[in-house]
Amino acid sequence: MKYFLTEDQTPRHYYNISADITEPLLPPLHPKTKKPVGPEDLAPLFPMELIKQEVSKDRYVEIPDEVRSLYNLYRPSPLVRATRLEKQLKTPARIYFKYEGGSPSGSHKTNTALAQAYYNKQEGIKKIVTETGAGQWGTALSFACAQFDLECEVFMVRGSYDQKPYRKVIMETYGATVHASPSTITATGRAQLEKEPSSLGSLGIAISEAVEVAIQDSKTHYALGSVLNHVLLHQTIIGQETLKQFELANDYPDVVIAPLGGGSNFAGLAFPFVGEMLRGGKAVRAIAVEPASCPKLTRGVFGYDFGDSAGFTPLLPMYSLGHDFMPPGLHAGGLRYHGASALCSHLLNMKKIEAVALQQLECFEAGLLFAKTEGILPAPEATHAIAQAIREANQAKENGEERVIVFNLCGHGHFDMSAYEDYCKGQLKNHSIEQAVLEKSIRSVQLVPEEIS
Numbered sequence: 001m002k003y004f005l006t007e008d009q010t011p012r013h014y015y016n017i018s019a020d021i022t023e024p025l026l027p028p029l030h031p032k033t034k035k036p037v038g039p040e041d042l043a044p045l046f047p048m049e050l051i052k053q054e055v056s057k058d059r060y061v062e063i064p065d066e067v068r069s070l071y072n073l074y075r076p077s078p079l080v081r082a083t084r085l086e087k088q089l090k091t092p093a094r095i096y097f098k099y100e101g102g103s104p105s106g107s108h109k110t111n112t113a114l115a116q117a118y119y120n121k122q123e124g125i126k127k128i129v130t131e132t133g134a135g136q137w138g139t140a141l142s143f144a145c146a147q148f149d150l151e152c153e154v155f156m157v158r159g160s161y162d163q164k165p166y167r168k169v170i171m172e173t174y175g176a177t178v179h180a181s182p183s184t185i186t187a188t189g190r191a192q193l194e195k196e197p198s199s200l201g202s203l204g205i206a207i208s209e210a211v212e213v214a215i216q217d218s219k220t221h222y223a224l225g226s227v228l229n230h231v232l233l234h235q236t237i238i239g240q241e242t243l244k245q246f247e248l249a250n251d252y253p254d255v256v257i258a259p260l261g262g263g264s265n266f267a268g269l270a271f272p273f274v275g276e277m278l279r280g281g282k283a284v285r286a287i288a289v290e291p292a293s294c295p296k297l298t299r300g301v302f303g304y305d306f307g308d309s310a311g312f313t314p315l316l317p318m319y320s321l322g323h324d325f326m327p328p329g330l331h332a333g334g335l336r337y338h339g340a341s342a343l344c345s346h347l348l349n350m351k352k353i354e355a356v357a358l359q360q361l362e363c364f365e366a367g368l369l370f371a372k373t374e375g376i377l378p379a380p381e382a383t384h385a386i387a388q389a390i391r392e393a394n395q396a397k398e399n400g401e402e403r404v405i406v407f408n409l410c411g412h413g414h415f416d417m418s419a420y421e422d423y424c425k426g427q428l429k430n431h432s433i434e435q436a437v438l439e440k441s442i443r444s445v446q447l448v449p450e451e452i453s
């Protein structure tokens, strides 16, 4: 059963949860001075409109007409009741999913890529440089840059670059230039290769490389596909649509689930629901699902940490495993980031959201069951949400209770066939990170300075 909205019902505003959070967020700090960063610190990297959104307290931020009409290439996206999965699980729970895999890049990342490319174009920028892990963000930004006649340069984490050759090809098809990271074209990349010639790279390293290139030219900006407030803001069109679709379904979720890499697709689906709750509306349990091999919310610490591994970015107040944490070569590449967005971290501290870490075998098993019953092959990241949805549905069955579950099917897995191949051949294994290893990398997370807390 599907719940569709018309193009006309595409949201006109982004929803800013900061307006509904009463306990103030800590500010990002300058990496050298350790003072709160101002707009002028961020201006070499981002257009002023995005910097304003980053600190905005307005509940609603208008979506520009041009961006909204580009959204209509693939939005509103469907909300689907997974009746075949329910039947298979013999659960009394009602399971819904919001499908973001129908976008040009195959994931939710297009929602922010289009907005970011638009604001950069408005400011006269010619080129955007970025990093990509699994490749979804690089694909989304390549497509968005093509819509606004901007150049696009992408540093792709070596591990996925080798694992997913067609990700590179699709980015090039949209007109982007792609480098494997660590690369030899930046000082950060060269230093890393000297330390470890066969490095598989990490998002932290790739971010450092992209930032290094962006700051060298005034007509070049940097763009981030997750973590920052403005990225989460753009994704809230997902949850706003879902709220309207639940009206059509004459239903309302008890549990809202999404995988969490940096926090953007989780925020996109969950924040409009959490916002309703913060304003006195119906309560929901919002659950962020992370991989057991990169467990920042469940085993990391809250403090100030860099967004990248070289320490170029501002220090962000977040749950982190330490900026040089090197996760194992996990197949859900989009979840291999060391930190979680400041907003998600803050809401976890306020106990307004929950977090759980799952092993990859359980997730792939859930992904296969979902593909067989509902027909869509999920991105490995999205299988984390499916696995948790199945846990919730099984628990509802045990308790003999109704439970309404919605999860974000944030992308399809058509470029991730090597992961599915490995799983089907029995070549994937679970990872558990030893406490001693975590404790070592966590040491680089800095305590909140007293004058700020």
Ligand SMILES: *Cc1c(COP(=O)(O)O)cnc(C)c1O
Pocket (backbone or CB within 6 Å): 107, 108, 109, 136, 137, 225, 226, 227, 259, 260, 261, 262, 263, 264, 265, 266, 334, 335, 379, 381, 382, 410, 411, 412
């Ligand atoms: C990037 C990505 C993620 C992880 O990033 P978030 O910002 O946490 O959403 C998860 N799933 C897919 C499909 C992605 O492309």
